[in-house]
Amino acid sequence: MTSDFRGASADAVATLTGELETTVSGSPEVAAQVSGDLFSVATTLRGEATLRRFVTDASVAPQARQGLVDQVLGGKVSEQALGLLRSAVSRRWVKTRDLADALEHLSVVALVISAGDQASRLADELFEFAQAVKENPSLRDALSDPARSHHDKARLVDDLLAGKALPATSSLVVQALGGSHRTVGVALAEYQKVAAEAQHQGVATVRVAHDLPEHERTRLAGALERQYGRPVHLNVVVDPSVLGGVRVEIGDDVIDGTISGRLEDARRRLVG
The missing domain is CATH 1.10.520 (Peroxidase; domain 1)
Incomplete structure (x- = not known):
């Protein structure tokens, strides 16, 4: 922001x-x-x-x-x-x-x-809730329904996150319901960027066909830190459509090392 x-x-x-x-x-x-x-x-x-x-x-x-x-x-x-x-x-x-x-x-x-030393967990929870909203139409509709009061929506958030997320996460999700952004998903994405900036980090969205084990996440984060000159927080999205490999989106940069990306590139060259 x-x-x-x-x-x-x-x-x-x-x-x-x-x-x-x-x-x-x-x-x-x-x-x-x-x-x-x-x-x-x-x-x-x-x-x-x-x-x-x-x-x-x-x-x-x-x-x-x-x-x-x-x-x-x-x-x-x-x-x-x-x-x-x-x-x-x-x-x-x-x-x-x-x-x-x-x-x-x-x-x-x-x-x-x-959130103190749990700021990284906060960033993860914001991303996970944003993904849940994106992938769950009924939840997305409930949180965006103009007929429902802000209090009702906030109570829904509390019911979903109580005992499962940091208090700061719940507070930020409730704020996202009434902030300046056009949707809850956009607000949470911006809030996560602010959380990363507060820790002097960048944010990378990583798309893979299967979840990355911890050692591979650490290796990828290290490579991105060396490339961009600061720590990078990874948002890992499991997307079977990538088939294999890794696609990294960080700021305006896209590093596409997926099989689907290579196939699409080959298709374009053949058509061209």
Whole structure:
């Protein structure tokens, strides 16, 4: 999501991320609370155009913007979140929507921090739930049905993940139901990228005909790390249509070493 910000907005997000990390460092409970507060404010800003325009208006003195935040949100969010919000509204934003999007981004980072040394498991669980939504039409329909309330959908998520996933995973899936992304699947994919970025990792989707044993995953991850210059988190998708070999998608790059890919390439050359 950070790549979606430009100019002053990108600078603001980078600064605020550093402030967030300092604010919640060493306290998973505080990180989780701040995450919920920031996401709630992001939702409010998207629904309140007048408030959104005022707190992002560069012609209004930063002190006035901060004063309004204190007046509207004081006592309604944690002190840590309020400090971050005061900092956020004092900064310049390229587009009015950037502030709300930045707060959603920061809320994801805070939940990743709350997971501590289980952040990699968090990324895996986000991917696995996204795959479940993709492969289960009834679940996908239930989570996207406009006739169902957000509370009802959140309860469904809780029922599915209770005792099976990290609290941070459940919180992020519930956030995905009401965030800025058009579908739950898109939101979860973006949230996983944020989780990886918070750990200074890339994300690679690996398609194989059969699941990879752990030693092969480790070897592939090592090869990608050497190629891209940073650790890479693997999302492994078992897809029998690839027949054999491995297809890796990382960012805009595609490394196709599958049998089906080679057959398709040969077919194109014959046709051409």
